[in-house]
Amino acid sequence: MTLSVMTLERPGRWRMAGLATVILSSVLPAFPLIKGIFHAESLELFRKLGDFPVLLLKSIFISFSGAVIALVLGLLAGVMHALYHYRARQAILFLFMLPVIVPPLLWSVSFNNLAGMTGLAFTAFYSQTALVLITVMITFPMVVVATLSACTGLKSSQCDAVRLDGGEGRLVLLAARFCLSPAAMAACLGAFLTLSSPGAAMGLGTRTAISEIILSFSALYNMKLAAFQCMLLALSTIALAIAILWFTGKRPIELLSGALKGLEPVLHKKMSARAFLFNGLCCLFLVLMPIAGLLLPALTPPDYGILVHTISRTMGPTLLYSLGAAAIATAAGTGAAICMGRFAGMRVTGLGAMLVIFSLPASLTALGFVYAGSQAPGWADFIFRSPLAVCLAQGLRLFPVPALLAARFISSIPSSWSHAAEIQGVSLLLFARRIIAPLASRTVLAGFMLAFLLSEADVGTVLLLHPPGAQNLPLAIFTIMANAPRSTVSQLCLLYLLSASIFLLLLTRTWNMGQTRKTGSPA
Amino acid sequence: MKGFRLNSITKKYRGRQVLSKISCSIAAGTRWGILGPSGSGKSTLLRIISGLEAPDAGEIYLDGNIISRPGSLVVPAAMRGISMVFQDLALWPNLTALENVVIGMEKNPSSIEQAKKSLEMCGIMEQAHSYPAELSGGEQQRLALARAMARKPRYLFLDEPFSGLDIGIKANIIKRIKALPDTHSITTVLVTHDPFEAVTLCEKVICLDHGEISDSGNLKQLLEGSKAPIMKAFREFLDICSEGTASAALPAT
Known part of the structure; x- marks a missing residue:
């Protein structure tokens, strides 16, 4: 049976099911963690909070x-x-x-x-x-x-x-x-x-609240306290996000x-x-x-030894985490946008939910992965104790970014294109391959690159989830900044800034090319 | 009877009744028009007849066979022998003129020949390898017509395709469409709220008002005595135009 092009224009249960799957998947890792906290002695955790509410x-x-x-x-x-x-x-x-x-x-x-x-x-x-x-x-x-x-x-x-x-x-x-x-x-x-x-x-x-959470986890080794603090932070952001959504409409x-x-x-x-x-x-x-x-501090002659060593040991993980996270975010985001289609209600609900997800602290998902990893059997280590965990945690948090771009692209496509294709007998596959995919490719690529840049800039998730010896460049800068000379740290920062700028330039060009292509539309 | 028969077609959008118990026939071999003011449901009716949407209630028959029933399409749009020219033309910007025409056809050399013939017929063969954005407004219009004609349809639906066109291009396209029933045995169905387009292209019309048929029949007769609001508006407009023409013809004093 050939799928009709009109599937893209018609409502269907698959839309809500798909959107709910993507959204729930992104918060799924946090559920065992929250359950774990409620099993713990909550009163004890409240006592250990100290001045955390004030910091929050x-x-x-x-x-x-x-x-x-x-x-x-x-x-x-x-x-x-x-x-x-x-x-x-x-x-x-x-x-x-x-x-x-x-x-x-x-x-x-x-x-x-x-x-x-x-x-x-x-x-x-x-x-x-x-x-x-x-x-x-x-x-x-x-x-x-x-x-x-x-x-x-x-x-x-x-x-x-x-x-x-x-x-x-x-x-x-x-x-x-x-x-x-x-x-x-x-x-x-x-x-x-x-x-x-x-x-x-x-x-x-x-x-601050978030630095305290990291401290509880990595210095005090108190997973449950960190999770509890993280949950309080998440509840605050959810309450604020919902209040803002309600206020702005x-x-x-x-x-x-x-x-x-x-x-x-x-x-x-x-x-x-x-x-x-x-x-x-x-x-x-x-x-x-x-x-x-x-x-200014980087103008002194660089210590090539430290620079080369730091970059060579972090380049692989940096690229791996960001590419993996961007791929997951783009796949999930594009899928979510297709599920929302051009239905106003679905878009407002879906993007509103994504906004709340995006506002959640990255450490919540990351700690969720750590907790699930500690409970999971050994064979699941390839998920929870590997670079895949970093990619999944970052990708599932950043998917709203490609989703928003893809949603904008779908809005810009006139519904008459699908109508014409249906009348002309063009199959869904052919329509997607020959007409939509070439036009959408730049938007999807832009979403991928934006997710790549944002995941590269995320220190918190990598700090909590990276496998031993596999730091990315920002985390490496964070680790050495206390001991290394100021000039070396600044030089590393500048190198990062330079590479991100080149990537941003590519992103801008990709996006502009996409816009030029779209103006070719007779609509 | 050859053609479409609509039986009590009803359609709702978000609780709003767009079409209410529409029953009529569109006989083959005539130039039809669906007339009505904006929001009267004429485009929705065209989409339902063409099979882009299913009715909420009622049935549609083509040549005596059921093709749509409540909530389902018995015969899909592509199998109804219909082509359509859309209001925004719906040309795919990343395909050349020839690709726009040929994409829906079966992959064989005769399809390409058929597509080229169609482009030739619409006078746009020279631009076969141009993209829609590289064509003028009139050429885009002719490309949309060529795409619709390439599949040798029995029915050609035109959903307000002339809006925004200048008068010269409009006349050219209308001339081509007007000849279709005789040269290609195609029944045309034009959706419009423009009296000029209706008078030029339609022999028979169905008048819609607030999702209901207010009148139908021969256009000339309806223009003389119909009480349908759209026909009254058409009459008034055509009267004003003819007064304008008469006063313009008066010698200057």
Whole structure:
């Protein structure tokens, strides 16, 4: 029996079943862990928590302070970028993206260096401020991307109407209002990411909720306490994510996963100059200054021995973990997007659930794997005590990223394509192979590359799950940063930054090529 | 009777009644039109007849044989002898003009010949190896028509295919479509809300209003006396146009 092309357009139980399978698989590793905690003496665990609740509140405060600053800056930068042409526009956007694709740990190295040079180091005020700044750096590009995506929902004629009515200032204001809810959602995601990323806090020597969890596991060897703390953190993020979803409604998800259209930026003498100035300043303080913090100490002659040794021993695992995680994330994400199809209800539910999953601390899944590994029979070691565990934990956490990109691609395909194929007698397989796959390939590749970059930047999961002697480069930097000379650590950080930048450049080109191809559509 | 017979077709979308107990016949060998204002259910009716969707209630017969019944398609769309030109043309951007035509046909040399003949007939053979984005609006329209014609359909459905076209291209395409029933024995069914298109291309029409048939029959007769809202609107519009033409013809004073 030949499958009909209309299967792609019709509802079906397979959609809900497939989506539920992907979503449940991503949280499945955490279930035995949670069950294990409830079997443990909960009262005893409560007593051992100590000042963890205070740290949790402090971490939430730091993350959301950074998110609010990033929201204000990123929303304005994104709107200016979407509306106006200005000098070095593409280069500035590229630089904006750098902080989010490298581990926050690198930026803590940079701020340590800067503080050392300016004599600010080791004050409580400095480390908290630096942590807020790192949150701003990581969240800012996410807000910019969300704003740019939301701006594609604006039409040039709508912008012209506002221009005629109230001038450029009013246009910027209205565009910012239009993009506010998706930008706010992105800011919250950024806050969740930094809330559950241990690298920055540990690099700066600040106690936060997530650094405390890592400490409980790897220094106190108290698995159950770490799991309990992790569960409290996860519950906080779930509560916050649901509150944010409830507050913003389904509009941001609809805007972010909607069809791709093009809002053409215009050249406006005064506004273009302002856009250049504002975005240039954001770039200077949020990207170039932290890069300078890595660059200046790295100018001394390198210790090639340490550099070559560190890179050669970490290159294999770094690539293996990231490639594996990206492959799993892309497969699961694309599958989830196909299941959601173009059904508005499924998309809002599915992407909302994915948003909650993405906001969960990576350490929850990782500890789940550790716990399941400790309970599993020996033959299961190839899953729980191997690089596969790292790939699975990271891939199942990052799948919402390729899923969102694939959902946007599906929205951009007119349903009449399937209708025409059905009438013309084109089989589902042929339609998928000859028409959809060539067009979707770049979107899928972009999702893969983005998942690759994000998994490469994740220190927490690798720290908890890596097999002995198989550290990735960020973890190796984290391990040696206390003992190695500042110049060597900075040089390693710069090498990482350089490789990630090259990868980001490839990603940008891939994405742009995909967009050019799509504009060929007569629809 | 040769052609389609619809028996009490009903369709709902998210609880909203789009079509309500539609019963009518579309006899072969005539140029048909389905007319109605936006949201009257005309495109939905076309999709249900073509087999892209199943009705919620009612049956459809083709040449006396059942082809759709509630919730199921007895005969799939590709087996009904139908081709369609869509409102957005639905050309696949990553395939050349020739590939767009040939992809749904069986893989053999005669299919390619048939596709080339179809492109030739629609006057687009020279662009056979161009991608849709490289074609002008009129050429894209002719490509969509060529793709529909290549499978030698018995019925050609046209779902508002002329929106956004300039008058010269529109006239050219309409001329080609108008000749189809005589030259290729094809029954055309045009969905439109444009009085000009309807008057030019349709002999018989089915008028829809809020998902129900408000009138049907010979277009000329309906234009004279039908009480269907769409026909009233058509009459008023055509009257205004003819007044405009008359005043334009008056000598300047």
